[in-house]
Each structure stands twice: as structure tokens, then as C-alpha cells.
Amino acid sequence: EPEVTQTPSHQVTQMGQEVILRCVPISNHLYFYWYRQILGQKVEFLVSFYNNEISEKSEIFDDQFSVERPDGSNFTLKIRSTKLEDSAMYFCASRWINTGELFFGEGSRLTVL
Amino acid sequence: QQQVKQSPQSLIVQKGGISIINCAYENTAFDYFPWYQQFPGKGPALLIAIRPDVSEKKEGRFTISFNKSAKQFSLHIMDSQPGDSATYFCAATDISGSRLTFGEGTQLTVNP
Numbered sequence: 001e002p003e004v005t006q007t008p009s010h011q012v013t014q015m016g017q018e019v020i021l022r023c024v025p026i027s028n029h030l031y032f033y034w035y036r037q038i039l040g041q042k043v044e045f046l047v048s049f050y051n052n053e054i055s056e057k058s059e060i061f062d063d064q065f066s067v068e069r070p071d072g073s074n075f076t077l078k079i080r081s082t083k084l085e086d087s088a089m090y091f092c093a094s095r096w097i098n099t100g101e102l103f104f105g106e107g108s109r110l111t112v113l
Numbered sequence: 114q115q116q117v118k119q120s121p122q123s124l125i126v127q128k129g130g131i132s133i134i135n136c137a138y139e140n141t142a143f144d145y146f147p148w149y150q151q152f153p154g155k156g157p158a159l160l161i162a163i164r165p166d167v168s169e170k171k172e173g174r175f176t177i178s179f180n181k182s183a184k185q186f187s188l189h190i191m192d193s194q195p196g197d198s199a200t201y202f203c204a205a206t207d208i209s210g211s212r213l214t215f216g217e218g219t220q221l222t223v224n225p
Binding site for chain 2: 004035041042043044045048055056058091093101102103104105106107
């Protein structure tokens with residue numbers, strides 16, 4: 001069964017460092033998303049991406065965050081200067097059409113020290 | 114307006130019992146209401162979803178009941194099993210489908 005894959009599964013970084021989280025969405029999907037989940041809390045929307053541009057972003061997704069689809073398969077989330085409060089599980093998700101089922105990856109746990 | 118409120122926060126049910134989780138929303142533009150199941154260390158996985166043109170949808174032991182006038186929807190798990198023990202999130206989105214708004218989650222424990 002096709003799946004969304006994410007790397008790394010866990011990253012530990014120092015405050016102020018740049019982090020790149022990588023995702024390989026399901027191959028024929030056109031809509032891509034990043035969500036985050038702080039430990040024990042609900043899943044929060046960060047950004048959606050379609051046709052090589054951001055279609056919507058939340059108030060969490062400030063200038064420290066950026067997304068990119070550098071090639072035909074990868075979808076990345078960059079945090080330029082990490083803060084303690086960026087510690088969370090980051091989930092990539094994708095769907096074929098904007099009304100289709102949303103498939104989540106297993107997440108990348110980011111710990112900022 | 115964008116919030117989805119979910120209750121209870123945690124739920125303990127005996128094997129074979131019925132688990133009921135409730136959600137309420139405010140945004141009348143929401144028109145797609147999925148439920149996600151999340152096991153520890155895993156991403157959320159779609160369990161069942163409903164659109165507001167029907168009041169109920171059943172898939173196996175899982176049923177969504179939807180009350181459009183009250184802006185509420187609920188998940189019922191019949192014959193709950195220990196393998197159902199997980200965190201359940203309700204969610205909602207509008208026709209654009211761009212942003213899923215999640216509820217706070219319910220940690221379900223089914224005792225053997």
C-alpha cells in the first residue's frame with residue numbers, strides 16, 4: 001500500500017539551529033501538507049502546498065518556516081532558527097485531490113534543546 | 114470560528130462496550146467531517162468520514178452520527194475491543210479541503 005514517508009524519525013537540535021524535515025508524499029498525489037503535534041496536544045495545521053506554491057498557511061507558519069518541493073518527489077519543511085517551542089512531532093500529509101482522503105506519514109519528532 | 118471541540122478527553126470502556134466520542138463545531142462552512150485514529154508513535158489514520166448531507170454513516174463497528182442543526186457529530190464504536198485503544202481525533206474542513214481543523218483528541222482505553 002502506498003504511504004507517506006518521513007525522515008528523520010527523530011532529530012535533536014540546539015536552539016537557533018536550522019532544521020530540515022523531509023517527506024516523500026504518495027507518488028500521484030498533488031496536494032501536500034505539514035501539520036504538527038506538540039506532545040499530548042491536538043494536531044495543528046501548518047501549511048498546504050499545491051502546484052508548487054503555498055495555498056494556505058496558519059498563524060504558526062511564520063517567517064521562520066518555509067516549504068519546498070525541490071524535485072518531483074520530496075517535500076521539505078525548513079525551520080530557520082529553531083526555538084524551544086518548536087519541539088513537536090511534525091507530520092507530512094498528502095492527498096490526490098483536495099477533497100480526497102488525507103494520508104499522514106509517521107512523523108518526525110523534533111526536540112530543540 | 115475555526116475550532117472543533119471534542120469530549121471527553123479520555124474514556125475507559127470495557128471490552129464489548131460502546132465507546133462514544135462527541136465533537137462540536139461553529140463554522141457553518143465546514144462540510145467534511147473525518148475521524149482519525151492515532152496509535153502511539155504513529156501518524157493519524159483516517160477511520161471514517163461523513164458529509165452533512167447524511168445524518169449517519171456506518172462502517173463495520175464504527176458509526177458517525179451527524180446533527181447539522183446542532184453542529185455536532187459523534188463517533189460510536191460498537192463492541193469495543195482492546196485493539197481499539199488509541200487516541201481518536203475528530204476533524205473538519207470546508208469545501209476547499211485546504212486545512213483540516215482537529216479536535217483536542219480522546220484517549221480511549223478498552224479494558225479486556
